[in-house]
Amino acid sequence: MVSNSLSFIGFLLLMIGLLYVVYWVYTDAKARGNAQLPWAIFVLFTTAFGLLIYLLFRNSSTPRY
Numbered sequence: 001m002v003s004n005s006l007s008f009i010g011f012l013l014l015m016i017g018l019l020y021v022v023y024w025v026y027t028d029a030k031a032r033g034n035a036q037l038p039w040a041i042f043v044l045f046t047t048a049f050g051l052l053i054y055l056l057f058r059n060s061s062t063p064r065y
Contacts, residue, residue, distance in 0.1 A: 018047060025054055032059040 025043045029036040039058075043050035 018044070021051055025051065029054075029058065032061055034059050 022040050022044045026036045026040040029039045039054055
């Protein structure tokens with residue numbers, strides 16, 4: 001019983017972390033003048049691999065926050 005609760009909490013924390021990373025990619029791409037929605041969707045479905053690809057291929061200009 002406790003194991004199931006801990007598994008659910010762990011899964012929930014991972015999902016919250018993933019959504020935060022997707023939000024960060026969206027705002028960073030927007031600030032750099034890139035297409036934000038395709039990058040955010042790409043990272044959402046490919047997780048850590050997608051984040052690595054985004055960091056390698058994003059526009060290297062200074063963000064315009």
